Amino acid sequence: DLEARHASREVVVLSDLQTSTLSDSTTVAVDRDIPVRLVAVGDGRPGLNQWIDDLTLESRILQAGRALAVTGGLRASGPQSSRTVAAAITLDGVAVARASARTAEGQNTPIRFSLTPKTAGWLHGTLEIDPDDYDRDNSRPITLYIPAETRVAVWAPDPAVFSLISLMLEATMDDSLATLRLNRIESVTDLQEISRGQYEVTLV
Numbered sequence: 001d002l003e004a005r006h007a008s009r010e011v012v013v014l015s016d017l018q019t020s021t022l023s024d025s026t027t028v029a030v031d032r033d034i035p036v037r038l039v040a041v042g043d044g045r046p047g048l049n050q051w052i053d054d055l056t057l058e059s060r061i062l063q064a065g066r067a068l069a070v071t072g073g074l075r076a077s078g079p080q081s082s083r084t085v086a087a088a089i090t091l092d093g094v095a096v097a098r099a100s101a102r103t104a105e106g107q108n109t110p111i112r113f114s115l116t117p118k119t120a121g122w123l124h125g126t127l128e129i130d131p132d133d134y135d136r137d138n139s140r141p142i143t144l145y146i147p148a149e150t151r152v153a154v155w156a157p158d159p160a161v162f163s164l165i166s167l168m169l170e171a172t173m174d175d176s177l178a179t180l181r182l183n184r185i186e187s188v189t190d191l192q193e194i195s196r197g198q199y200e201v202t203l204v
Helices: 159-172 188-192
Strands: 011-015 036-040 049-057 068-077 084-091 094-102 109-115 121-129 139-146 149-155 179-185 201-203
Touching: 049 121, 049 139, 068 084, 068 121, 084 109, 084 139, 149 159, 159 179
Parallel strands: 011 036, 149 179, 149 201
Antiparallel strands: 049 068, 068 109, 084 094, 084 121, 094 109, 121 139
């Protein structure tokens, strides 16, 4: 209170020293006998900020032991925002993928990862990028569900064709930790009645 009549009065100003905060409508006159102390906060310049804008799981078939494609979107602002950013994906405390991308101010920069889950079930982790002047947006949580089996609908009116397709699919799964559960679809009507999410794969 500048009007107070205390024996000791002092004005302390906390500011980042930007012109807009020193010459606005809050300007007041201070008596010469009142000491004014200016405390600078920061250096008055905008800091570098890089953040994770989005995260997309590109793969549609999720299996333990099979590589998955994940794409993140990076943005940046501030001085020297055009720079290479390193990032890592961690699942259940283990780093499973690393990548880097060069950001540009005002643009969404894709950064692509390939990772291979070792087990089925729920996996929890984070996507994290290099530290900068603002750390709160440098990580993003990740949750994946890897099914223990892959449900496959096979439209095959002919049983012999279904048997052949089954053998071919099972041969490709020799090195996978997941198992296939095949279901034969015998008619067009049954094919049309398949609901979203009922199968991971539909072969026609």
